[in-house]
Amino acid sequence: MDWAFVISNAIVLACIYGTLAIGISITWSSLGLINLAYGFIFALAGYGAWLTAQYLVPLLPAFTVGPVVLLGGILTGVLGGLLVCAIAFIPIHDKPNFTVRGLIATLAISLVGTQSLMWWFGPRSKNLPEIFGTGKLKLFDIVFTADKIGNVLTSILILVVVLHWMRSSRRGLEIRAMMMNPHAASIVGIGVRRTGFYVMAITGGLAGLAAVLLSQTYYIAPFNGLTPMIKGVSIALCGGLGSVRGAVIAALLLGFNEALTSVTLGGQYVLITQFLLIIVILLIRPRGIAGILDKAREA
């Protein structure tokens, strides 16, 4: 078996799914919203990047293609996040039973949204230009293609920037405070709705990033946000909702599992082994991997 291939694939998948999982995890723990429209934001951002590549890129010099397409995807993701926030969070967040209502509202957005994408762009899948070029790098007898290296570096870079921002800035402090205790957050003067927009914009941007990166391997289609979202949700669960470090570790584990399964058993068994793995982890640690990392007592 080609271990180098398995490991490099695992890391690429882990970066992309980890980005999605962190977005879902942050949304859930700070807003109490299970964002089922995340797959829709993902697909929307893919089309945003595609439109950028179609209409904006020909006007620009060649070396800007990568950053511009990436930026187009991320900004569309941000807009998608704000849209979902305005429709599914702001009107109902203080109504009784918000968790279920939010779940249904985001599911509705997801269904309506993906059908609209289908109606607007048609069912044919689209391709993005290769934003990281087509070069290859040979290291220790292993060939790394440019898109793999680009994927890993870009997602790590943007995640580090986002997480650093959450650690050091005032808005980040607000978001983290809301993740830990929303009631106390309102007592110290943090406006739930304004923070909601920040959170949804950031997580939407992360979805956009993941969409552009994944489209380097796959393609853009109205319904291709669903599988990444399911994987993102399961990684977020497995890592422990609300824990960024847990999500990163879970993403590595599940990425490795996915790459290994597709090499040994075949791609069609990926979801089976993945959910078996998640069930085992949650049986042992019901709070996910974060349960091991967390040193602070609850309440």
Added chain:
Amino acid sequence: MSARREVLNVKGLSAGYGPMRVIHDLDFIVHSGERVGLVGLNGHGKTTLFYAIAGLTGWQRGSIKLNGVEVGRTRSQGPGRYTHEVVHHGLALIPQGDEIFHGLTVEEHLDSGAFTAKAWRERAERKKRILAIFPPLVKLMAIPVGRLSGGERRMVSIGRGLMAEASLFLVDEPSLGLAPKIGKGVLDALMSVDLGDSAMVIAEQNVALLEGRVDRVIGMHVGKLKGEASAALMLNAKREVH
């Protein structure tokens, strides 16, 4: 004390949760520079009164003027929806039972209390002031609050409230659940805060801890304020409440 100003003026306030009405047509005035003790048994509405001022109850009706600005409103749902606006008008609520962020460090916690723009700019200086009031926190600044003991958490929780640029401090049961000695230390710290132009209301069950140290004491009984006594008449006030 400069000219006495009404920091808080509550008129005809009723509040509760769902079908339950906890506070009944209550009037309550707090002047600047004043320390007020609010005493009463469990379940008689002290916390609900504080929550109503902060807009955190299930529903409420009546007028609440904070520094002359109307912050009360009749509403039937959305607890906490307007709380951040009330906080911006100068309220610092130090809630019962330490509503803390268990994963934030002590320092981040104090930062989160400095919410208004002015307090945020001055937060280094303000933190120094809090640490002077609660010296044990100096060593703990980089530790997540979830790992602290009950007494230390209470200090953090009170410190967070005092970080705010507030004109009204509402302190809910500062000695609850603490060993008597630690509880007394926390109360001493609260008494040592220089209020300046602001005011402080302390809800407390242990009347002995307030004795002779607050400007007046008000008893609370089944959602109404009963009797008012200066600190000298403490014991009478206590009898009236029971």
